Amino acid sequence: MAGGxxxxxxxxxxxxxxxxxxxxxxxxxxxxxSQRLFITVIPHxxxxxxxxxxxIRKYCISDEEAxxxxxxxxxxxxxxxxxxxxxxxxxxxxTPYRFQTPYFWTSTVWPAAELDYAIYLTKKNIRKQGTxxxxxxxxxxxxxxxxxxxxDLVVMQAREQLRAAKQRRKGDRxxxxxxxxxxxxxxxxxxxxxxxxEQGPKRSSCAADRVQMSTEFYKQEMERCRKALTRARVKxxxxxxxYLKFSGQRGPHDPMMSGCLPxxxxxxxxxxxxxxxxxxxxxxxxxxxxRWAFSFQELLEDPVGRAHFMDxxxxxxxxxxLSFWEACEELRHGGQAQVRATVxxxxxxxxAPGAARWVNIDSRTMERTLEGLRQPHRYVLDEAQLHIYxxxxxxxxxxxxxxxAYRDLLAEAVVPPEAKRRVFPFMRKPLHASPSPALLPxxxxxxxxAATSGxxxxxxxx
Amino acid sequence: MAREECKALLDALNKATACYHHLVLTVGGSxxxxxxxxxxxxxxxxxxxxxxxxxxxxxxxxxxxxxGAEERAEFERLWVAFSGCLDLLEADMRRALALxxxxxxxxxxxxxxxxxxxxxSAGVAARALSVRSLRHEAEGNFDVDDLRQLEREILQVSExxxxxEMKVNVPRWTVQARQTAGAExxxxxxxxxxxxxxxxxxxRTGPCDPNKALAATVFSAVLLAAVALAVCVAKLS
Numbered sequence: 142m143a144g145g146x147x148x149x150x151x152x153x154x155x156x157x158x159x160x161x162x163x164x165x166x167x168x169x170x171x172x173x174x175s176q177r178l179f180i181t182v183i184p185h186x187x188x189x190x191x192x193x194x195x196x197i198r199k200y201c202i203s204d205e206e207a208x209x210x211x212x213x214x215x216x217x218x219x220x221x222x223x224x225x226x227x228x229x230x231x232x233x234x235x236t237p238y239r240f241q242t243p244y245f246w247t248s249t250v251w252p253a254a255e256l257d258y259a260i261y262l263t264k265k266n267i268r269k270q271g272t273x274x275x276x277x278x279x280x281x282x283x284x285x286x287x288x289x290x291x292x293d294l295v296v297m298q299a300r301e302q303l304r305a306a307k308q309r310r311k312g313d314r315x316x317x318x319x320x321x322x323x324x325x326x327x328x329x330x331x332x333x334x335x336x337x338x339e340q341g342p343k344r345s346s347c348a349a350d351r352v353q354m355s356t357e358f359y360k361q362e363m364e365r366c367r368k369a370l371t372r373a374r375v376k377x378x379x380x381x382x383x384y385l386k387f388s389g390q391r392g393p394h395d396p397m398m399s400g401c402l403p404x405x406x407x408x409x410x411x412x413x414x415x416x417x418x419x420x421x422x423x424x425x426x427x428x429x430x431x432r433w434a435f436s437f438q439e440l441l442e443d444p445v446g447r448a449h450f451m452d453x454x455x456x457x458x459x460x461x462x463l464s465f466w467e468a469c470e471e472l473r474h475g476g477q478a479q480v481r482a483t484v485x486x487x488x489x490x491x492x493a494p495g496a497a498r499w500v501n502i503d504s505r506t507m508e509r510t511l512e513g514l515r516q517p518h519r520y521v522l523d524e525a526q527l528h529i530y531x532x533x534x535x536x537x538x539x540x541x542x543x544x545x546a547y548r549d550l551l552a553e554a555v556v557p558p559e560a561k562r563r564v565f566p567f568m569r570k571p572l573h574a575s576p577s578p579a580l581l582p583x584x585x586x587x588x589x590x591a592a593t594s595g596x597x598x599x600x601x602x603x
Numbered sequence: 604m605a606r607e608e609c610k611a612l613l614d615a616l617n618k619a620t621a622c623y624h625h626l627v628l629t630v631g632g633s634x635x636x637x638x639x640x641x642x643x644x645x646x647x648x649x650x651x652x653x654x655x656x657x658x659x660x661x662x663x664x665x666x667x668x669x670x671g672a673e674e675r676a677e678f679e680r681l682w683v684a685f686s687g688c689l690d691l692l693e694a695d696m697r698r699a700l701a702l703x704x705x706x707x708x709x710x711x712x713x714x715x716x717x718x719x720x721x722x723x724s725a726g727v728a729a730r731a732l733s734v735r736s737l738r739h740e741a742e743g744n745f746d747v748d749d750l751r752q753l754e755r756e757i758l759q760v761s762e763x764x765x766x767x768e769m770k771v772n773v774p775r776w777t778v779q780a781r782q783t784a785g786a787e788x789x790x791x792x793x794x795x796x797x798x799x800x801x802x803x804x805x806x807r808t809g810p811c812d813p814n815k816a817l818a819a820t821v822f823s824a825v826l827l828a829a830v831a832l833a834v835c836v837a838k839l840s
Binding site: 161165167170173176180185186239240241243250251254256263266271281282285291293294295296298300301304305308309310312313316317320 | 618
């Protein structure tokens with residue numbers, strides 16, 4: 142079709158095309174008959190029921206699904222009904238349908254253009270001798286306003302296309318007119334009918350399909366591929382092992398998978414769970430304390446954990462490491478105006494020779510840090526902070542986990558009991574306070590499946 | 604005069620484009636055949652010849668500085684119609700290439716879509732070429748070679764369009780078309796299509812003259828026979 146921006150074909154349209162093509166197989170395809178209109182005989186009519194039966198046989202699907210799939214095909218214009226052309230639905234009885242010609246298949250690669258629509262409406266105007274009604278009349282007027290400069294071409298083409306059509310025999314003329322009408326019913330649907338080509342709001346990756354295939358583009362592609370070759374990659378086997386380990390470790394801690402004690406606040410309307418797991422609480426829960434053993438990051442992120450770790454470091458006389466780390470975090474995330482003052486304070490307290498709480502950093506890092514301190518900015522202490530972090534992680538953290546302090550914490554930690562839900566006296570099964578989809582068995586009754594399928598037979602009132 | 608010539612060429616191009624569009628509609632359907640591909644080739648080659656001729660004439664006319672304002676407006680109108688027509692032709696050619704590649708005629712495992720169009724389209728092609736009838740003389744693998752030819756021709760047409768844009772500077776939006784909305788209705792009787800309301804397939808097929816004539820003949824024959832028998836019976840008795 143003339144003009145229009147060409148995109149890629151939507152995947153569901155390609156799939157529908159393949160289905161329609163496999164329906165055309167002379168042995169395995171849908172059975173077709175001829176349609177008789179007084180003296181004209183037009184071949185290749187398929188009954189709705191035959192189409193549904195073919196879909197069931199070919200894809201081994203249920204009745205409902207086949208009907209739904211067939212309706213999708215009709216709504217997207219790959220099949221059109223012969224008796225009521227405006228109602229695009231699939232009736233599974235012997236309502237006749239015909240296949241659409243590939244030129245008029247719905248496509249985002251060849252979007253329908255305004256000029257073609259104008260020509261179609263003009264042809265219709267001629268055929269109906271000026272009695273276009275409703276939304277078509279509105280569109281016609283709109284188009285005339287929009288593209289009035291090419292209206293000469295529109296009129297000329299409309300007339301010539303009609304004259305060209307007259308050269309064919311009557312049956313073909315009827316079929317081609319039906320095909321064109323269906324195409325425009327799908328691409329410019331009447332008001333009230335949802336458009337099948339509507340795509341939702343585009344995600345930002347749509348920039349990819351606006352690109353021009355030029356030398357610039359290919360140069361950039363080559364650069365991108367070259368850089369991608371040098372990237373470090375992790376084997377998927379390694380990734381997946383790590384993922385499995387992570388899931389296995391975290392499984393018992395996940396409220397969805399293992400339920401949350403005492404009760405799920407969203408279910409039982411009690412917020413005991415949240416108060417017990419508040420950021421600063423006197424006695425942490427057992428699960429929380431176990432989590433501190435997963436990684437150093439977990440320990441540091443939990444305020445209670447950090448406090449206990451600080452106490453432990455105090456007993457080992459290396460508490461200044463954690464204080465230094467905390468001070469650096471404050472620097473990184475603090476206000477811009479306080480950067481200089483904070484840097485000075487940190488230097489005085491931790492880095493200056495003979496400072497009160499001197500931290501043990503290796504000489505090379507210390508040199509570089511002191512260099513950077515001449516022009517202090519937010520990230521000037523990053524190297525030192527990382528060094529101390531790794532020191533704590535490799536050295537103090539494992540000792541903490543093996544220490545008596547941690548063992549006591551684990552022993553003292555509380556395991557909240559599951560709250561009892563108020564049970565009605567005549568209930569056979571007690572309800573869980575924290576229903577988790579992983580814990581509950583699949584219930585046999587389940588939800589009632591909505592048994593309203595499409596029109597099976599009978600009422601077809603359109 | 605130059606204007607009449609241009610108009611005539613443009614009309615011929617318009618006719619060829621419309622016929623080509625009509626032929627491309629059936630590619631991939633049940634009427635697709637060697638003959639159709641041959642007709643497509645002939646039609647589009649004719650259209651290209653006409654396009655080149657029109658272009659030379661129009662460019663010559665538009666580059667002529669000595670044209671009056673009204674004449675220039677007229678030529679600009681023709682130019683806009685011409686470039687629109689050429690865009691339509693190029694789009695249809697690209698579509699024909701895509702469809703022709705997707706539906707090769709001699710591949711055993713790729714059947715054509717059963718669309719119900721069964722007749723031949725020689726009349727359409729003949730109309731485009733302004734001849735009375737068309738002879739088909741294609742050999743075996745015509746469609747495959749034709750596709751390659753089509754690709755080259757598409758490139759030629761795109762180049763022609765680009766060249767046109769470069770050479771002549773006619774801003775489309777300033778052109779006032781001569782036809783107004785509804786102008787297609789005020790036309791000669793030859794445009795009124797006899798298959799009025801041909802959309803609903805349940806319609807009566809118009810005044811079916813052959814049927815009625817046949818019925819009338821049969822009825823009158825039976826009537827005559829009855830009258831003759833009655834006369835014989837009367838005479839005998």
